[in-house]
Amino acid sequence: MAAADLRALFSSNDPSFDANEAFTNREHQWALVAGALEQHLRRTGEPGFDVEDLETPRTNVIVFHGVGGVGKSTLLRKIEAALTAADQRPAQWGAPSWTERLLPVRIDLARSAAAGSDFERVILTIRLALAGTPGRPLPSFDVALRQYWEHTHPGEPLDEYMRRTGLMGRFATALPHQLQTAVSEAAALLQLPGGATAGQVTGALAQGLRERRERARALAGCSHAAALLEATPDLEALSYYPHLLAWELGQLPAKHKVTPVVLLDTFEETADRHRDLERLLQRLVYLMPNVLFVISGRSRLAWADPALHGQLDWTGPTVWPGLAPGAGAGAGGRQRLVGDLSPEDCNDHLARRLVQDGRPLIEPGVRAAITARSHGLPLHLDLAAARFLEIRRTGRTPEPADFDCTFPALLARILSDLTPEERHVLRSVTLLDAFDLDLATRAAGLDRQAPARRLAERPLVSENPYALWPYHLHGAIRSAVHADQSEDRWTAADWHQAAGRALTALGEQWTTSSATATGRMLLVACLRQGLRLARDHRLTDLGWLTDAAHAYTDDSVWEPLAPPAGGPGAGGGTRDATAGGAGGDGTGPETAADALAELLTAIARRQHEHRARTAERLTAVLDTGLLNRELTALALYYRAKAHKDLGHTQESRTGMQRVADAGGRLAPKARRGLANLARIAGDFPAALAAVPTLGWKGRHHRVAGDIHWPHGNIDQAVAAFGAARAEAEQHDAPGERAIAQVRLALALAFADPVRAGDELDLAHQLLAPLDQRATTLLAHIAALVKDAGDTGADVPGRAHGLRREITDAGLPWLSRFLEIALAFHHAVRDEHQDLADLIDRLHTLTAGGDFAYFTDIAAAMGDLPRPPRPTVRWLDGHDPVRERWHALVTDRRDRLNASF
Template identity: 70%
Template sequence: MADLRALFSSNDPVGSSEAFTNREGQWNLVASALQEHLRHTADPAFDVEDLEAPRNNVLVFHGVGGIGKTTLSRKLEASLADAGDRPAQWGAPAWAGERIVPVRIDLARSTGTDFEQIVLAIRAALAELGRPLPAFDVALRQYWEHQHPGEPLEEYLRRGGPASRFGRALPQQMQSALSDVAQALLLPGTVGSAVGQVTGSLVRALRERRQTVRALAGCARLADLLEAEPDLDTLSFYPHLLAWELAQLPAGKKVTPVILLDTFEDTDDRHRDAERLLQRLVWLMPNAFFVIGGRNRLQWADDALQGQLDYTGPAAWPGLAPRAAQPARAAGQGGARQHLIGDFSETDCDTYLAHRLTQDGTPLIGPDIRAVITQRSHGLPLHLDLAVARFLEIRRTGRTPSPADFDHTFPALIARTLSDLTTDERHVLRSASLLDAFDLDLATQAAGLAHQAAARRLVERPLVTQDPYAIWPYHLHGAIRTTLRTADDHTEDRWTPADWHRAAERTLAALGRQWHGAGGRVTGRALLVACLRQGLRLARDHRLDDLGWLTDAAFAYTDDSIWEPLAPTTHTPASPGAEPQADPDTPADALAELLAAITRRQHEHRARTAERLTAVLDTGLLSGELTDLSLYYRAKAHKDLARTDEALTGMRQVAEAGGRLAPRGRRGMANLARIRGDFPTALAAVPALGWKGRHHRVLGHIWFPHGDIERAAAAFEAARAEAEQHDAPGERAIAQTLLALVTAFADPLRADDELALAHQYLASLDQRATTFYAAVAALVRDAGTDGDVTDRAAALHAESTSAGLPWLTPLIETAVAFHHAVRGAHDDLATTIDRLREVTADGDFAYYVDIATAMGDQPQHAGSAVRWIDDAHTVREHWHGLIIARQDHLRGTQ
């Protein structure tokens, strides 16, 4: 359909096209395509075993999330299954008398549907035929016995999944098919229950062209499929057998499966492995009709995918190719089979804009302008339309449009959005635009209303999308939200800057109430992080000086060493007409930078962390407690950088301040005393530390250098138990990793188990230093073997050094010394001890030199200043005893 506004905008001829459809139009597309499919499969020339003919048995609806693709898919399934569920305006289809079997399968990752379940669901839906489909059923039974030995199919279906929605007669029909084949082959009854013997006999009969199996002999590829390894790849070719069996049904029993695959975008992966299996399913069942719903256009007709998928190009999929790319021989075979519904993807935005205005077949809107419009539109078709209108207006003035002309929002978009909303709904909408996501309670409190009715009505409108699995299920369309916050809507009840500021204060307070109200819920940590992300952005963008609950949330965030990325967004204008903020100059800015520096230290050099924290402290914008937080983590960075004096100064400041971080400051001082080899001072500090000072962990760090592995392990086990008691997974992972490290010196078999558990705990966390501890534990576990210990140690040393963690170097060298001592490699041990003396020359971790010499039973260095709790002789006996025990262990395993 031509755009008349474009046509009359200029004396120059401008071509245009439209691309919008509606629900009734989508039903008409399905009805038309399905009718054409039925005519095609009824043609005597149609051959279900033809693997070279183009495929036109698929229809695609694509669009952005939340636009109604799933609802449409469900309505199509219901309408095809029962005419009574069909909306009256859709009208009756033209295939009266044809038997249609709809099979809807949701491919969303949350459903856990895999390819095996898809194949089972299709076959289970066809169980309503009331008869086995022998070629397919025997092959599927063979696959099942191989992949699920001892697991009855009935039990599998009973547990749920897409196949469980359909008939439960599938297992009986499969067994019936197996028995029928056994009987045809004249096999004994006991043999007939053994699928392997049946399929083996069937293959031989097919190869020998016996008359007893003439019913199956017409399936040319059955024998090859039965001989193939029954794995997932082979299963993906079984749909050919299902299609063949459907083609053998007598005229009165014919059925056409209509398979609706929803949420197709969740099959996406880098190598298109899942998509390849699904495409194979579609190709091998040319007598079935597929309706695919997803966020993106199917690319099967793109020649560039050759090698990634089995069947590609416009010749293979004429209905999926752009009209210009369809081969001449596909004319009259369905035309375009891909239809956009709702919002546009970035690719579709660009395509739409390129084709919307053309001149002599060339896009009038250039790629640079299209890119800006696409980014600003968030896929909203209305934004694209307004941008096209603006392009025409500028062009009509005689000026050439530029990208900068489109780097803004359209007040007209908001005017149209607000036009049919009530006053309260508009109030909630503006308040909700301050939030990335919200629920009814949060939106209502942000708006300052007493009742949720307006919020409830708002979320039912199409400008709000929903994710039921998110913490806050609702969010505004990106283009609408951006425009609300950055453009004057010119309505009578529009907000002033003061209105926006008060709304931001209400919203920040509401987020705080939600976080405090979480209590001990399982989702408490996730809610904390979500509230911090939104709260920090609100406080920054609207320059809110009273941080309130954000201070408590910041301490809660740092308590457990999990380090989820907060990544508060960059400054956006606080209200329409305001300018973006420049450098951090508010308490909220300083807090955001403080948390970002603490979190990013897992991915930055510790020197960079110290610099960032110093810069935050220099602003003077942090409160007393937040200043302590910054001082503490800067002191930790100094400790990691081997700047022991600076670290001790910072820890002492935090401890003497007496705030909530004082126990951590005292722990830091105890650890620094231990690092300097003053173990009695470190031990004396433990009783005052408590849980907040991680007393058990400090104690384990003290006993470990003494070679008292039993007491060190007990301390780390107690630390892990206390962490579990306080629901602190980050601390639990640290304690478990340290437990693996110390046990690795005494018992490599136990260490293997402890290390596996440590990796399990660390998998969902972001703790780089703890991960390095785990790597050292693996080195010690493998000490004395040919496990490439020295090369791995060198790589670990390089990696930890580049991360700004030189304090790990003495521990890594000690692990290498342990390895050489166990192997009796005295020269290598001496070299390692020399390196240890060099890296501990400043006195930090000097006790590792004494430990390494004890391992090799070499004389103790005369200048040792280590203050042991036990006497030095006992410490040496402990470490040398561990070497002898490992040597005995390795001899026992040979």
């Protein structure tokens, strides 16, 4: 019995208790993997092992669980490296005892959200890893997978899908060929006519298996192969195909034998109330008993819980003996905690920590309060359990409010062996979410790093060597330090001065950094911490934060920026910023830091909010009068952009003109905004005349491209957008590069759909790490233009879905682009009535004058009469524009006819 259990036992007359393992180290975690792998290889090598046995308990899974950020992903990457090459294995892990060939396959489940697409990615990744395995092919699985792909993704080549979803690797080009080869060879062996489809081959193969023909059994000897091949090739069937793959792996000759080790990272991303993706992944694990799976997630894997019966296919401790709670950490236990406890495990620990008459003594509300305050720290949980017993001894029932506290004992243990200098550094870094030695030293106001280095070596500081700032304090420890009542505790003035030092140190790190690879990352990280410090400690001098705010908005990347809602406050208090408004009490910003935080949040959140909401938030910030002159210009500029997106042209023009007239760093952008407004109004000569005055900061090449493509001058537009992209690359501006690339693809889509497809692929790659809602929607519109005239592309149906997204985003200007894409489609297909109806719709959408020239373009596409509207000021007159657009339609029609 553990010492902590004895203390609890002697604190009361009646409770009994239990406790979970709280901490392990990576050496022990590797020992678990190595031991499980040895057992797995020994079991699968036994003569009686049968992959088709569907009743034997499964022991082919290991689980590492713990709170986010404690190194689970890093651990899996190290395990993958250690299994790949001996020289990648840490020396303390020792040499393995096995000699068999292993194939580690690590899959990050956080990359997709949809269950179907995510599970497809898992299956394809595993098969892709096996594409380089020599020896006997995998015919039955490959034929089934090919049939599934043709049925579920008609018209979409597998290699294009892998490129689009990032499933590229050493054997990416081999996999589609291997699948097609399997179908072709199976067709030949079954004596089918040339050109047989995967569906025809699977049908013939299934029939041959039912009739016990030797040729069919040579291809697929698995007893369940016929049933799987006959099943409708949908996602449900795909989840059972791993049974075929497991059988195929078992048939490999001894010299080509390989044991896959599949590492599934961030398993918590599968969690939903229906467990849809988890059910598919559990089938994968269960149906491949000759594959070892290593899973990491935030909570224990609950497959051994009988309560999940019906939600998952196989549940209970009999099926998964190594996953049962009572399995422990020995040879039979296959679940290991990494670092702190997850909230679910905190609750479970507290429920089992004190028990009376077989039921948890600590009621759910109190458990929830303790869990929230503990930040997963096991010591905090134990101290809270002791406090619970102390309160009960007074005759009062403990309440959740009793645990909204820190424990002096926890802080006493922390401070007891620290030197005075280390204590000083500790208090200083509690102001920071993360830090390095230089930041800690400067925040503490010291002239040497030694105290910070010594503190970083203490177990109370966690280290992530891959992070921008490698060190961070545990959340519960930070709270305890701020509630410090020790003799050498800090006063409110001490905390305020330390916050000022920390803010200055953050600014110095950002302004002196010259590492372009981490420049953007460092900017965002400094802003997050700096905004919180200035807000929570009411620092009046924003200093470098103004420059950082402009740098943040310069490149249209829009990482989430809002600082935590309730950071530690001076003297141990916290500000509650959850009630509403940046000020935290529903009254809006109270300080300049509040106003700046709200300004940047409103600008970034416009990618996820209706533009009307953006304009409203920015107006509220401007009305506070808390922003300095430069930040006021920033708010005015982005409010003007929101008005432009909403179609409020006059309000947008007024705002842009104010910013341009004021000069300053945003003047070039404001002049660009005015040029764009002139273009939107149909005054192309005025817009073009402004281009030479804009320069890089005014995105002159992009503005020129936006002027040329409505004229049908596709070559000039593509050249301008290409120059814009190149200039963005020179300035290391990924956001602008993505915008230019999407517009290049849009212009090119009218003239060269094949090349436009390649450009769109690149556009989506550039957009993937960004948060640009309008540009992403424009890329989808460009895809419609590329597919215009293709009857199988469902252009109208896709346009209908896009129209809803555009409306929800509050981006009415994009609806004009959507209609012009549909107009191109109807014109190419000679659908005159549909085109006439669309022109009427465009006429209504452009009644205010914005984008009125789109009705001229749509009419020109179908060679229809020009609508009666105010004259557009084209660069070279209406007739040449009309001829160019009609020629583009004719050329697309000829392309489509030539393809049949």
